[in-house]
Amino acid sequence: MDYLRDKSFTVRIAIRLLDGDELIVWNVEHTEVTVAGRALNVRLVGDDIVIDAFIAPFGSVETNFMLVAYGQLWVTNGPEEGVRYESFMKSLPVESGERVIFFPLGVAVDSETNIFTIELEIQLLPHSNEVRK
Amino acid sequence: MIWMCPDDATLSAHYDEELDAATTASVSAHVAGCDRCQGVVSSFALLSGSLQVPSLPVGRSSVIESKRHVAARAILLGPTTSWGRSLSVPLPIAAAAAAIILIFAGLLLNIGRRSTTSARVDSGGSVLDSIVQYLDARTPASPVVFNLPESATFRVVSEPVFVRAAEYRQEGE
Numbered sequence: 001m002d003y004l005r006d007k008s009f010t011v012r013i014a015i016r017l018l019d020g021d022e023l024i025v026w027n028v029e030h031t032e033v034t035v036a037g038r039a040l041n042v043r044l045v046g047d048d049i050v051i052d053a054f055i056a057p058f059g060s061v062e063t064n065f066m067l068v069a070y071g072q073l074w075v076t077n078g079p080e081e082g083v084r085y086e087s088f089m090k091s092l093p094v095e096s097g098e099r100v101i102f103f104p105l106g107v108a109v110d111s112e113t114n115i116f117t118i119e120l121e122i123q124l125l126p127h128s129n130e131v132r133k
Numbered sequence: 134m135i136w137m138c139p140d141d142a143t144l145s146a147h148y149d150e151e152l153d154a155a156t157t158a159s160v161s162a163h164v165a166g167c168d169r170c171q172g173v174v175s176s177f178a179l180l181s182g183s184l185q186v187p188s189l190p191v192g193r194s195s196v197i198e199s200k201r202h203v204a205a206r207a208i209l210l211g212p213t214t215s216w217g218r219s220l221s222v223p224l225p226i227a228a229a230a231a232a233i234i235l236i237f238a239g240l241l242l243n244i245g246r247r248s249t250t251s252a253r254v255d256s257g258g259s260v261l262d263s264i265v266q267y268l269d270a271r272t273p274a275s276p277v278v279f280n281l282p283e284s285a286t287f288r289v290v291s292e293p294v295f296v297r298a299a300e301y302r303q304e305g306e
Binding site for chain 2 (some may be wrong): 011015017025026028030032033040041042043044045046047048052069073075077084086088090091094098099100101102103104105106107115116118121
């Protein structure tokens with residue numbers, strides 16, 4: 001399947017938690033391989049949150065392509081507040097090797113409320129280049 | 134004299150004067166004294182009158198008459214079986230129908246041949262099999278799961294943000 005290998009992406013994901021001062025308090029990195037049109041499923045599970053995100057590139061690995069991030073999230077802040085459910089879908093045209101940042105909960109700007117920001121930094125590279133290294 | 138009513142076919146033949154002399158006399162005597170048979174003969178007369186064609190060319194009157202007779206018999210005697218009835222189709226229509234049938238037959242043969250060919254190509258390709266296996270192995274149903282730190286609090290503070298890292302960090306500076 002040489003033709004498929006030439007159409008595949010190496011996806012590098014760095015998942016970080018930022019505090020109110022935008023300092024990184026937690027970080028994990030992961031690398032995955034996918035092909036254009038096929039989504040990578042990343043699930044973040046916490047005590048009171050579940051984020052089920054899909055990241056999919058569309059287009060050619062050799063030129064600009066469209067990166068789509070979509071999914072669902074569930075957040076609960078105690079039994080009295082119930083569960084909040086949201087769905088999302090965002091897209092961005094990117095170049096091969098360009099880094100993009102995805103904030104599934106938005107960006108917390110109030111540093112006094114001790115709320116963490118979840119950040120996903122995503123980079124897509126041609127898989128054929130990664131194999132040759 | 135006939136005591137029982139003759140059937141309608143006999144009455145029709147009697148009306149058309151097709152019976153022999155003795156039978157004619159017997160039927161006539163019966164009709165004269167039978168209301169039912171008089172009604173049947175009257176209906177023959179009415180039908181005959183409605184089928185009359187005035188000023189016929191010479192030689193056609195006998196043909197028209199025989200056709201009227203056949204029509205009258207068919208109406209009064211009811212439907213007959215169509216077994217053995219021949220159907221005449223004009224030659225141009227028959228030729229057109231035959232051509233259409235041949236064209237459709239040819240198309241069906243070609244379609245069958247093409248589908249056989251394509252099936253042969255699909256079944257011979259192991260490339261597709263390996264691709265299907267690859268897709269099954271890479272199903273998105275198996276997520277990569279990350280457990281977030283315990284006791285960390287999260288809120289949905291705004292719409293999700295999707296931005297180029299260079300633009301985001303440049304704005305932050």
